[in-house]
Amino acid sequence: MARYADDLALAHLLADTADSISMARFRALDLHVESKPDLTPVSDADTAVEKAIRATLARTRPRDGVLGEEFGASEAAAGPGIRQWVVDPIDGTKNFVRGVPIWATLIALMEGDQPVVGLVSAPALGRRWWAAVGHGAYAGRHTAAATPIRTSAVRRLGDASFCYSSLSGWEENGRLDSMLNIMRQSWRTRAYGDFYGYMLLAEGAVDVMVEPELSLWDVAALIPIVTEAGGRFSDLAGRSGPGGGSAVATNGPLHEDILLRLTP
Known part of the structure; x- marks a missing residue:
């Protein structure tokens, strides 16, 4: 747990920033939406969230790489053995632009080709999920209201x-x-x-x-x-x-x- 405690705390900080930006634009009458080359939508909230997360990571983890859906990979992300943050600023953009509250910011830290920290923040649902290798998985509004979570035992x-x-x-x-x-x-x-x-x-x-x-x-x-x-x-x-x-x-x-x- 201690190995990734600081990284998990940073992921929560990044999610707090993302939540404040995305919620301010959710159901906004002036929300700007464009189509990417693959015809999927991207809103001004997507780009603003990713820019804010990248700016914080540049200050706090300058040696780590960053890969994001909207702006691709940083130069540092290409090196061998580099720790890489992987960000989807708004997963569920089609829901976001239609006013459906099922969307989230996805933040991960990878070591090599394996994700070791993961956080999903869905502010319109008032819920967040997070985990780190060896730390367990939790859900709640924030870390102070965390509950351990577990998959089912269904076998058929x-x-x-x-x-x-x-x-x-x-x-x-x-x-x-x-x-x-x-x-x-x-x-x-x-x-x-x-x-x-x-x-x-x-x-x-x-x-x-x-x-x-x-x-x-x-x-x-x-x-x-x-x-x-x-x-x-x-x-x-x-x-x-x-x-x-x-x-x-x-x-x-x-x-x-x-x-x-x-x-x-």
């Missing part, structure tokens, strides 16, 4: 709550039939999407969360929270870590079954 798909982001990506990668079969056999299915399904998984409220296509900033902060809560996190090929470009997150006992069922 027929008893499981199955969560996903959308079906279109699964159709594109040829696994739509597999997804539909899982959904038919699950006790309950819901498409919470983005970060939220993973946090519900870490809390034991759902048992599986899957996504077919993700970037590093989408998952780096989620992995320590899920795994420190007792769950498993891999890509569709079963490889652990954030580099696979897809995600299968489970409570643990269901993991191998879900991987097998998602194999075309």
Whole structure:
């Protein structure tokens, strides 16, 4: 715990800054939204949050690299053995611009290719989740109101709550039939999407969360929270870590079954 205590405290400080900026722009009548080359939206809140986080990291962790969704990687982030902060300033921008309160700032610290600290702050929901390797996973409004969180003990798909982001990506990668079969056999299915399904998984409220296509900033902060809560996190090929470009997150006992069922 002591090894990452300062980093986790800094992540909370960064999240406090992000929350103040994003909440001031949430549902603002003059919110400015543009489309990126991949046709996904970016708001002035996204860019303002990432700039503020980068400015703080430049002062407090000048030797660490930074990778963010909106402004890419810093030069320091390219060196071998460099610690790298990975930031998604607003995960769930489509929700943000439509006034849906399910969005969050995602902050992770990676050592090598493994995330060791993760924090997810959803100020419109009044909730935050965080974890560090060896520290455990917690949720609450802030550190003074923290509660340890743990994944469920469900072992059968027929008893499981199955969560996903959308079906279109699964159709594109040829696994739509597999997804539909899982959904038919699950006790309950819901498409919470983005970060939220993973946090519900870490809390034991759902048992599986899957996504077919993700970037590093989408998952780096989620992995320590899920795994420190007792769950498993891999890509569709079963490889652990954030580099696979897809995600299968489970409570643990269901993991191998879900991987097998998602194999075309």
